[in-house]
Amino acid sequence: MAHHHPPMDLLIEYAAGALPVAQSACVAAHLSYCQHCRQLVEKLEDVGGAHLERLDPQPVGDSVLEAVMARLDDPEPLRYAPNEVSDTQLPGLLDRLINGNYADLVWKRVTQSLSISYLKTGDPNHEFALYRIAEGGRIPEHTHGGSEMTLVLRGGFADESGEYHQGDFLVREGWDKHTPVALEGEECICLAVLDAPLRFTRLRHRWLNPLLKLRAG
Amino acid sequence: MANKKDAGNAPAANGNGKWNIPTGRRTDEWSEALVLIGESQDRGAFTRFFRHFAPLIKAFALSGSSLSATHADELVQEVMLKVWQKAGGFNPEKAAASTWVYTIARNCRTDMFRRLQKFDTPLASDDFELESEEEESFVVLHTRRGAERVRELMGDLPPDQAQILAKVYMEGKSHSEAAAELDLPLGTVKSRVRLAIQKLQGLMEA
Numbered sequence: 001m002a003h004h005h006p007p008m009d010l011l012i013e014y015a016a017g018a019l020p021v022a023q024s025a026c027v028a029a030h031l032s033y034c035q036h037c038r039q040l041v042e043k044l045e046d047v048g049g050a051h052l053e054r055l056d057p058q059p060v061g062d063s064v065l066e067a068v069m070a071r072l073d074d075p076e077p078l079r080y081a082p083n084e085v086s087d088t089q090l091p092g093l094l095d096r097l098i099n100g101n102y103a104d105l106v107w108k109r110v111t112q113s114l115s116i117s118y119l120k121t122g123d124p125n126h127e128f129a130l131y132r133i134a135e136g137g138r139i140p141e142h143t144h145g146g147s148e149m150t151l152v153l154r155g156g157f158a159d160e161s162g163e164y165h166q167g168d169f170l171v172r173e174g175w176d177k178h179t180p181v182a183l184e185g186e187e188c189i190c191l192a193v194l195d196a197p198l199r200f201t202r203l204r205h206r207w208l209n210p211l212l213k214l215r216a217g
Numbered sequence: 218m219a220n221k222k223d224a225g226n227a228p229a230a231n232g233n234g235k236w237n238i239p240t241g242r243r244t245d246e247w248s249e250a251l252v253l254i255g256e257s258q259d260r261g262a263f264t265r266f267f268r269h270f271a272p273l274i275k276a277f278a279l280s281g282s283s284l285s286a287t288h289a290d291e292l293v294q295e296v297m298l299k300v301w302q303k304a305g306g307f308n309p310e311k312a313a314a315s316t317w318v319y320t321i322a323r324n325c326r327t328d329m330f331r332r333l334q335k336f337d338t339p340l341a342s343d344d345f346e347l348e349s350e351e352e353e354s355f356v357v358l359h360t361r362r363g364a365e366r367v368r369e370l371m372g373d374l375p376p377d378q379a380q381i382l383a384k385v386y387m388e389g390k391s392h393s394e395a396a397a398e399l400d401l402p403l404g405t406v407k408s409r410v411r412l413a414i415q416k417l418q419g420l421m422e423a
Contacts, residue, residue: 009392009407012414017323018391021331021338028345042312043418046364048323049316050371050417051386057272058279064290065267068297069260076302096344122331122338 002034002167006149010171011037015044022126022216025093026149026169026193032091033167090153094191097121105130110211113137113182118215127194127215133157133182140205141179146196148172155188157181177201247314248307255304267297274322281388288329295325313364326389367417378413381406 006014006027013019014027031038088095088102097119098105107115113134121128133139135155149171156165159178164170172178182188197214200206247269253262271293278289299321307317324342331338374382384395396406 008411008414012385012410013391016386017327017342017389018385018394021340024345025340042316043367044414045320046313046316046367047382047414047417048319048386049313049364050368051383052273052277052319052322053315053368054371055273055276055280055387058275058289060271060275060290060293064271064293065264068267068294068301069264071294071298072258072260072263072301074298093340093344097339121340122336124336 002030002036002165002169004162004164004168004170005034005037006030006169007171008040011040012044015041015048020123020126022121022123022128022193023149025097025121025128026151026191028093029091029153029191030151030167030169032093034169094119094153107132108211110208111140111205114139120217123216125195125216127192127197129192129194129215131188131190131192133180133188133190135182135187136184137187138179138181140200140208141177141202142198142200143175143177144172144194144196144198146174146194148198149191149193151191153189153191155186156183157188157190158183245309248309251300251304251307251314251317252309254301255307263301266300270300270318271297274318277319277322277387278326281384281390283388284326284329288333292322292325292329295329296322299325316364323389330389370417374413374416378409378416381409382413385410 010019010023010027014024019027031041088098088100090098090102105117107117109115114137115132117130117132119128119130130153131139133155149169150164151170152164152166152168154166156163156168157180158164159180161178163183194214197209197212199209199212247266250259250262250266253259254266274293274296275289278284278292279286284292296318300318303321307314324345327342330336371379381395381399384390384398385392390398392406392410393403395401396403399406
């Protein structure tokens with residue numbers, strides 16, 4: 001059960017359909033772990049339903065009704081069927097993004113204990129990536145020029161402000177520095193959504209920064 | 218308010234021996250229509266449902282003049298077709314009909330925006346629907362009453378909060394987009410939205 005949740009502002013924007021696709025996917029992935037936030041989002045969607053009922057109705061021509069009636073017997077569009085053999089144990093949405101094929105992910109090694117795999121969401125302003133940290137491994141101290149959402153998918157990590165486990169969701173803004181360390185016993189996999197690149201702050205890691213330029217899309 | 222607690226279940230006799238009509242009655246009419254559509258592909262119920270909701274969906278599509286009239290009609294078609302296809306999955310115990318329609322309209326509009334902007338994403342809004350719903354029955358009535366209560370309370374919001382909330386929900390604007398359009402600091406927008414939501418959903422903390 002998750003103990004760290006998206007802030008209310010973000011859940012409101014999610015329920016209102018106002019988030020960019022990468023951020024929206026990250027929140028949705030948290031919801032798949034968190035009944036508490038699922039219920040909250042349902043309540044927030046009620047606000048949308050209530051608004052809808054109070055709008056000034058706009059005339060819709062009979063031709064639109066006829067067009068819809070004529071299409072009722074059309075076959076339903078095919079939907080993505082989850083891969084039967086998928087054993088990624090990832091939220092369905094991520095499974096969909098990687099086609100259920102965790103083993104085929106391409107990992108880019110950044111440091112001895114950190115590898116990153118970039119996934120394509122089409123979001124032009126956000127990088128959407130899986131971070132894999134070896135057990136007990138450390139991500140060098142870094143800051144962000146923008147906002148970073150992190151969702152723990154497997155294992156856990158700790159940083160200056162706490163310890164995070166599967167399903168936990170964090171938002172970091174701007175120039176907070178932090179140094180996440182994966183917990184012992186299991187590698188840690190996180191989803192990270194960034195709108196500006198990570199920057200290592202210590203001299204001995206700064207040469208890696210060009211490797212981390214934002215890969216949105 | 219004393220007998221509000223029972224309003225979602227069944228009409229309850231009050232002191233005069235008359236039946237209290239549950240406040241969510243209008244909603245119930247549309248929930249029943251959805252159940253008929255889902256269970257027996259009832260085209261009459263669908264037509265009634267269309268006549269009520271299509272003009273609201275069109276208004277939703279046009280809010281903030283985000284879509285042209287032609288695209289608005291197209292959105293109405295897409296949403297109503299989804300209503301027909303998905304009605305079997307509608308659970309009247311869990312959601313109000315208007316909330317259910319809202320989520321479909323919201324998703325279809327997002328997909329339409331992305332299509333119009335030639336935005337290439339492997340994710341359709343339907344992919345965001347959550348698989349795990351079984352273990353949630355115990356909160357069910359709470360949710361539906363919540364929808365009725367939200368509707369009652371909306372009229373009491375101060376205009377500045379109501380305006381921003383409508384911008385966020387009906388126009389799908391993020392807080393920062395709303396701040397830019399209304400020429401307000403982001404912090405002001407966020408706090409007005411949060412205050413409005415707290416007023417609408419005192420039950421949210423429950």
